[in-house]
Amino acid sequence: MTDRRALGAHGEELAARFLQAAGIEIVSRNWRCRYGELDLIVRDAQFTAFVEVKTRSGLGFGIPAEAVTFTKQQRIRRLALLWLAEQDGPWRHIRFDVVSVLLTHGHEPVIDHLKAVF
Helix, strand or coil, X not given: CCHHHHHHHHHHHHHHHHHHHCCCEEEEEEEEECCEEEEEEEXXXXXXXXXXXXXECCCCCCCHHHHCCHHHHHHHHHHHHHHHHHCCCCCCCEEEEEEEEECXXXXXXXXXXXXCCC
């Protein structure tokens, strides 16, 4: 496993714990199909959310959430439709979230949950 993959996996684990601590149910982690992967699918009392987790070890390339480009957003939306087609509905409220995880040496992780950002 590369350092980048390990960083991403660690960030996803921290994000999942963070969301669970906030009372949000993790429905699925790393859901995959031939077209790609959804990091986290979560549910609270009102929403099912598709969560993209972005982790960085510094701010040299900006905050982690900035890495969720328009192209990435479009891919996540298409994957969400595929996931929803496999599930039993009805679906009342869907949203797309980003969890930004910043891991800097010698500091506590900084985790931001950005709701309904695209």
